[in-house]
Amino acid sequence: MNRRFGAVSSLLNLVFVVLGGGFAAAALVRFSPGFDVDENAWNPRLSASTLEAMHRAKAAESRLPKFYLRYLRAAAHGDFGTSDAYHRPVSELLRERAPVTARLVVFGTAGGLALGSLFAWMAVWPRRALPGLISVSTSGVLLAIPPAVLGLAFFFWQAPLSLAVALAVLPRVFGTIRAALSDLYDSPALLAARARGIGAGRIALRYVLAAGLPRWFALAGVAIMLAFGLTVPIEALCDVPGIGQLAWKAALARDLPVLCALGLLVTFVAASVQSIGEIIGAAQ
Amino acid sequence: MIIARRLAIAALAAIVLFGLFAPVIAPYPYDRQFRDRPDAGPSHAFPMGTDEIGRDRFSRLAWATRISVLLAPAAAFASIALALAISAFSGFRSRLMRRLVESLTTVCLSLPWIFLFIVLRAELPLNTGPAASVALTFGLMGVAGWAWPGRVFTAAIGEMVHSDWMMQARAAGISDLRIAAAHAWPHLKSLAAAQFRVLIPAYILSEASLGLLGLGVPDPLPSWGNLLRDLQQPDVVKANPWALAPLAILMIAMISLELLQSRPEPAI
Numbered sequence: 001m002n003r004r005f006g007a008v009s010s011l012l013n014l015v016f017v018v019l020g021g022g023f024a025a026a027a028l029v030r031f032s033p034g035f036d037v038d039e040n041a042w043n044p045r046l047s048a049s050t051l052e053a054m055h056r057a058k059a060a061e062s063r064l065p066k067f068y069l070r071y072l073r074a075a076a077h078g079d080f081g082t083s084d085a086y087h088r089p090v091s092e093l094l095r096e097r098a099p100v101t102a103r104l105v106v107f108g109t110a111g112g113l114a115l116g117s118l119f120a121w122m123a124v125w126p127r128r129a130l131p132g133l134i135s136v137s138t139s140g141v142l143l144a145i146p147p148a149v150l151g152l153a154f155f156f157w158q159a160p161l162s163l164a165v166a167l168a169v170l171p172r173v174f175g176t177i178r179a180a181l182s183d184l185y186d187s188p189a190l191l192a193a194r195a196r197g198i199g200a201g202r203i204a205l206r207y208v209l210a211a212g213l214p215r216w217f218a219l220a221g222v223a224i225m226l227a228f229g230l231t232v233p234i235e236a237l238c239d240v241p242g243i244g245q246l247a248w249k250a251a252l253a254r255d256l257p258v259l260c261a262l263g264l265l266v267t268f269v270a271a272s273v274q275s276i277g278e279i280i281g282a283a284q
Numbered sequence: 285m286i287i288a289r290r291l292a293i294a295a296l297a298a299i300v301l302f303g304l305f306a307p308v309i310a311p312y313p314y315d316r317q318f319r320d321r322p323d324a325g326p327s328h329a330f331p332m333g334t335d336e337i338g339r340d341r342f343s344r345l346a347w348a349t350r351i352s353v354l355l356a357p358a359a360a361f362a363s364i365a366l367a368l369a370i371s372a373f374s375g376f377r378s379r380l381m382r383r384l385v386e387s388l389t390t391v392c393l394s395l396p397w398i399f400l401f402i403v404l405r406a407e408l409p410l411n412t413g414p415a416a417s418v419a420l421t422f423g424l425m426g427v428a429g430w431a432w433p434g435r436v437f438t439a440a441i442g443e444m445v446h447s448d449w450m451m452q453a454r455a456a457g458i459s460d461l462r463i464a465a466a467h468a469w470p471h472l473k474s475l476a477a478a479q480f481r482v483l484i485p486a487y488i489l490s491e492a493s494l495g496l497l498g499l500g501v502p503d504p505l506p507s508w509g510n511l512l513r514d515l516q517q518p519d520v521v522k523a524n525p526w527a528l529a530p531l532a533i534l535m536i537a538m539i540s541l542e543l544l545q546s547r548p549e550p551a552i
Contacts, residue, residue, distance in 0.1 A: 017391050144538035146492040149515060149531060156518050229396025233493045237516065248497055251402040259403045266399055271391055 010275040017271040019072075024263070080261035085253035090261045093246060101231055101242035107162035108227040112169025113177075113220065119170065120177035124185055125200075135174075143171035151234030161238055168230045173223050180215050184208050217280045221273040228266070292540035299537050303349035310343035315504035325524055332526035335514065339504075345529055348506035352488055352534075355422040360483035362426025364476050367434035372468070375441030376460045385438060392431035398493060400428050405499050414505045421500055425487050432486075433479035440475055444468055485541040492534055508534045 046054075074080070080090035119135035142150075147168040154164040184190060190207045209216070228244075235244035243262065250258035302309065311329075318324075318338040326333045332341035374385035392400075404424050412420065444450050453463050488508070494500035495509015496516075503510065511530035514520050521527045 013387050013390075016387060020388075020391075140539055140542050141535070143542060144489075144535040145531075146489055146496065146509075146512065146534070148493050148496040149512065152515055225396060229398050232396065232398050232402070233497055236497055247399060247402055248499075251405060251499060262399070263403050266396065267391065270396075274390055 010279050014271045014275045018264075018268050075261070075264060080264075081257035083250070083255050083258045085250065085255040085258070090258050093258065094243070094261065094265070097242050097246050100240060101228070101235065101244060104162050104165055104231050104235070104240065104242060105224060105227045107160075108165025108169055108231065109220070109223045111163060111166025112173060112227065113223055115166055115170045116173040116177050117181075119174055120181050123178050124181045139171040139174040142167055146233075147230045148233035148237050151238050155238040161234055161240060164234060165227055165230055168234075169223055169227050172226055173219060176219055176222075180212055180219075181208065184212055187211075214280060217276075221276065224273055225270050228269075288543055292543035295536050295540045296544070299349060299533060299540075300353050302346060303351075303353035306346035306350040310340075310346040312340045312343045314344050314347040314506050315339065316343075323520070323523065326526055332529055333524045336520070341524075341526055341529070344506040344511060345533065348508050348511050348530065349533065351418065351501060351505065352491060352508045355418065356484050356487040356491065357480075359422040359426040359429070359487045360480050362423065363429040363483055364433050364480055366427060366430040367432075367437050367479075368472070368476065370430065371434055371437035371441050372464050375438065375445055376464070382438070382442065385434075389431045389434045389438060392428075393435065397428065397490065401425070401490070401494065402497075402499060404428065405494075414502050417502050418505055418507075421491070421494065422487070425490060429483060429487065432483065433476070436475055436479060437472060440472060441468065444471060481541070481545055485538050485545075488534065488537060488541075 078091050080094075082088065083090050083093060086093060119139060122131040122135040124132075147164070150164045150168055151161060154161055184207065187207070189211070190203060193203055193207055231240075231242065232244035232247055234240070235242045236248035239245070246258060247262050249255070250262070316339065318330075318334060318340070320338070321330070321334050322336055322338045324330055324334040324338070330340050330342065332345065334340055335344070370385060374381045401424060405421070449467070450463065453467055458467075491500050491507060492509040492512060495507050496512050498510075498513070500509040501507035508530050512534075514527040515531065
C-alpha cells in the first residue's frame with residue numbers, strides 16, 4: 001500500500017512539476033521584451049480601425065491563462081512554435097539535435113560513473129594511503145577545472161568529447177560513491193562474508209552492487225542530469241550540434257520559443273528521472 | 285593534511301589580497317588599450333603581456349580576481365538568505381506547503397543549473413551596462429542557487445518543528461518570527477556557515493563556465509571566466525603561456541577551497 005502511495009505521489013509530483021514548468025515557460029514567452037510588437041503596425045495599407053481591432057484581438061489572446069492553455073495544448077502535440085533565429089519549427093530543431101546530445105550524455109554518464117566507481121573503490125577497498133591519496137587528489141584537481149576548459153582541451157587534442165564529459169562527471173559523483181561504498185564495505189554482512197573467505201569479485205557483485213541497487217539507480221539519475229548540464233558548455237565551445245549548443249545560441253540570439261521549449265523539456269526529463277528513481281527506490 | 289590546509293589558507297589569503305589590492309597592484313586600468321602593442325609578450329612594462337587589443341594581462345587578472353573574490357561570496361550569501369527565508373516560511377506552515385517547497389527544491393536541484401541560468405540570462409534587457417550586468421549575473425546565481433542550501437535548511441527545520449522545545453515555545457504563545465530568530469537560528473548558524481563555504485567554489489566555477497560562453501561578466505570588465513576565453517585560441521596560448529594564468533589562479537583557489545572543506549582525518 002505504501003509503495004503504491006509512493007508511486008502515485010511521485011507521479012502526481014511529476015504532473016505538478018511539468019504543469020508548473022510549462023506555466024513558467026509560457027510566462028517567459030508572454031512577458032518577454034517585444035512580445036506585444038506586431039509587424040503589421042508599420043503596414044501603411046491598414047487603417048487605424050483595423051489596427052485597433054487587431055491589437056484588441058491580440059491583447060485578448062495574450063492574457064496569461066489563455067496563452068498558457070494554448071501553449072500547453074500545442075506543446076502536448078509537439079508544437080513548440082517557430083524559432084526566431086532559425087525560422088524553423090522548434091520541434092524539428094530538437095529532433096535533429098537530440099541524438100547528438102543523447103550520445104554524449106549516455107557515454108559521458110557511463111564513463112563518469114565507471115571512473116568514479118573505480119576511483120572510489122581505490123579510496124575505500126585497498127585500505128592503503130597511496131591509492132586513496134591518488135584518487136582523492138585526481139578527483140579534486142578535476143573538480144577545479146571548469147568543464148568547458150576540459151572540453152576545449154579534448155577538442156584541440158582531437159580526443160573523444162564524451163571522455164571530457166566523463167572526466168567532468170567523475171569528481172561530481174566520486175564523493176557520493178565513496179560514501180556509499182564505505183557504508184557498504186563496513187556493513188556487518190560484508191564483514192562476515194570477508195571473514196568466510198568469499199572472493200573480492202563475488203563480494204563486489206553480491207554485497208555491493210546488488211545490495212546498493214536503489215542508491216545506484218538514484219545516483220545514475222542524478223549523474224544523467226549532471227552530464228546533461230555539463231554538455232552545454234562543451235557542445236557550445238567545441239561546435240557540437242547538440243541541444244546544449246542550441247540552448248547557447250538561443251540564449252545569445254534571445255530566441256525565446258527555443259529556450260522555453262528546451263526549459264519545458266528539460267524540466268520534464270529531470271522530473272521524470274527523479275520520479276523513476278523514487279519509484280524504483282520505493283519498490284526496492 | 286595539516287600542512288596542505290595551511291598551504292591552502294596561505295594561497296587563498298594571497299589570492300584575496302591580490303584581488304582586494306588590485307587598484308594598487310595593477311599598473312594600468314583594466315580597460316586601457318595600448319593599440320600599438322597588441323598580443324605583446326611579457327616585458328618589464330607588461331609582466332604577462334597584452335591581449336589582442338593591447339590591454340595589460342596582469343592588470344586585468346588583478347581586477348578579475350577582485351570581481352570574482354568579492355562577488356562569489358556575495359552571491360553565496362544571497363542564496364543562503366533566500367534559502368533560509370523559503371525554508372523558514374514553509375517549515376512553520378502547513379504540511380502541503382512543506383511538500384510544495386520540497387518538490388520545488390527537488391526540481392531546482394535536478395535541473396541543470398547552467399541551463400536555468402542561460403534561460404534567465406536571455407531575459408535580461410539588451411541595454412544593461414557592464415556594472416549592472418555583473419550585479420545581475422551574480423544576483424541571478426544567488427537566486428538560482430537557493431535550492432542547494434534550501435534542501436538542508438528544510439530538513440533541519442522539519443526536524444526542529446517536531447522537537448520538544450519548539451512545541452513548548454509554540455505552546456507558550458511565542459510568535460513564529462521570534463521562534464525563528466531567537467530559537468531556530470542558533471541551531472541553523474553552523475549549517476548556514478557550512479553551506480556558505482560550499483557555495484563559494486560552486487559559484488566561482490559557474491561564473492567561469494558562463495564567462496567562457498560569453499554569458500557572464502561582459503567586456504570590458506574582466507572576470508576569471510571571461511579571461512579564460514583566450515583558451516579558445518590555442519595559438520595565443522602557445523605564443524604567450526601567461527594566457528593560462530587565469531586558469532592557474534582559478535584552479536589554485538578551487539583546490540584550496542576544497543582542501544579547507546575536507547574534514548581533517550582524526551589522529552589515531
